[in-house]
Amino acid sequence: MVVVALVSAISGLLYGYDTGIISGALLQISDDFQTGDGWEQVIAASILAGAVIGALTCSRLGERRGRRGTLLVVGIVFVVGTLGAALAPNPVLLSVARLVLGFAVGGATQTAPVYVAELAPTKYRGRLVLCFQIAIGVGILIATIVGATELVDWRISIGAAAVPAAIMFLLMLRLPESPRWLLKAGQDDRALEALERVRPDGYDVRAERDEIAELVQEENQASTSGWRGLREAWVRPALIVGCGLAIFTQLSGIEMIVYYSPTILTDNGFSDTVALRVSVALGATYLVTQLIGLAIIDRVGRRRLTLITLPGAALSLIVLGTFFVTDNAGKAQVPYIVATLVAFMAFTAGGIQLMGWLTGSEIYPLATRSAGAAAQSASLWGTNLLITLSLLTIIDTIGTGQTFWLYAAFNVVAFIFLFKRMPELTGRSLEQIEGRLHEGRFRPADFAADDRSRTPAR
Incomplete structure (x- = not known):
């Protein structure tokens, strides 16, 4: 289980690092390749276009060929893509x-x-999900620190991700396929052998196998299943909420800040050093507030924390x-601008950003x-792609301040x-949530009414 x-932590780390490293690297890439805003947007967004394809493809591949086999393929592609980016001689490649x-x-984020x-x-399931979520923040923080040093060439900083990707591949070789x-x-x-490899001696793996088998049988017998099942009227409210939430996690402005804050700040007169140090502060804020949010989410509630x-x-x-x-936005206002950026990151990372992967x-x-989960993941990455491709153009068209107002x-x-x-x-248990969908009672008021009915009268 270690x-x-x-594996869970490294996959999250690679997600955070590979998407975050471009923030500081763009300052060097633009100097090396003499790129303008158009190419910078394409370079930053290309990883997101690939992520949409990867999420949808690996969802089907994981069902047909197995989770382990899919992750082994993902590990190889990680290494190839990372080294290819590090050695690229021009912006096209x-x-x-x-x-x-x-x-x-x-x-990786799908599988x-x-x-x-x-x-x-x-x-242990909750702790392992926590490993994935927190590792994303760690990856973003490491990426911003590497960028802020201004001593590491962008090719090295991007290529360094091949090391954890190779480690993830090697670790996967030791693990069994999903028993489910x-x-x-x-x-x-x-399936029994797989459970025996990841359970302690004396553990009743046969009972667990039988329990999983019952759930699999229920799924196979379900009239609503797979992608076709998402079109059913009673499932639609979940799809609307899930994909809508995924879209708004990106429209919140988080990726605008993660990818482009150094570029936005330097374009408005900030030095490279100050801009990159601000990125580190934002990366640290992201990680800390994610930890705080995860610590309180079950007490405060998902809906309440988001609102x-x-x-x-x-x-x-x-x-x-x-x-x-x-x-x-001059030098005298730098402390206030940085404080406002940090405040935004704290509210966003500690709130709606926790929900995008959790609800799926x-x-x-x-x-x-x-x-x-695949549809929700594709919605998230697709929105991220559109934002990244258009943000600098929008800023050039309507102005930096007006763009911040748009995202507000x-x-x-x-x-x-x-x-x-x-x-x-x-x-709520997963079965209770599914029951509400079946009953057509999936509005916030329906859940609140149930809570009131369970509260004993005084």
Whole structure:
């Protein structure tokens, strides 16, 4: 199980590092290749286009060929894409290599959490999901620190990711296939062997195998399953909430800040050093507030935490935009601008960013869960791609401050959407959530009414 935890952590680390390293690297790449805003957007966005393809492809590949086999392929693609990007002689090949790398990023974020969840004992499952979520923040922080040193050439900083990718591949060679997938494929004996390899001596693996087999049988007999099942009317509310939430995690402005904050700041008169140090502060804030959010989410509630933090994120962007619109973005205002950026990152990373991956594992019915998670992942990466391809162009067209205001408006729309659509899932079992969908009672008011009915009268 230590190896399983490491695989989960490395896949999250690679996601955070590979998407975050381009932030500081773009400053060097633009000097080496003499690129303008158009090419910078393509270079940054190519990994996201690959991630959409990887998430959708690996979802189907994981069902047909197994989670372990898919992750072994992903590990190889990680290494190839990373080395290709590091050795690229021009922006065209750099973009192509990052497209390949993106396939691995999307495939890993789609397959690794599913594989780990299916292999882990129930009491450790939450901790292993935590490893993945926190590792994303660690990856982003490491990427910003590497960029802020200004001593590491961009080719080395990008190519360094090949090392953890190779380690992930080697670790996967030691691990068995998912017992759940093996049972679904009719390989009962191999499923038992897989469980024996990741359970302590004396553990009743046969009872666990039988329990998994019952769930697999229920899934196989379900009338609503897979991608086709997502089109069913009773499943649609979950799909709307899940994909809507995924889209708004990106429209919140988080990727604008992660990818382009050094570029935005240097374009507005900040030195490279200051801009890169701000990136480190933002990366640290992301990690710390993610830890805080994960520590309190089960007590505060998913819906409540999201609705509390969204207004703070919107207000931070309004204030940030005002600095630039009123031409108060000079040296004297640097501390206030940095403080506002940090505040935005804290509200966003500690709130809505926690929900994008979490809801995909719990909001969908059992028989459509894999397809629903893939659709949600593709929605997230697709929105990220559109933002990354258009952001610098939007800034050039309407201005930096006005762009911050635009993203503040997205946060307001997100608040309205989630207030009306997203029920409080905290404290509900997966079976209870699926039951509400079956009953057509998936609105926030329906869940609140159930809570009131269970509260004893005084």
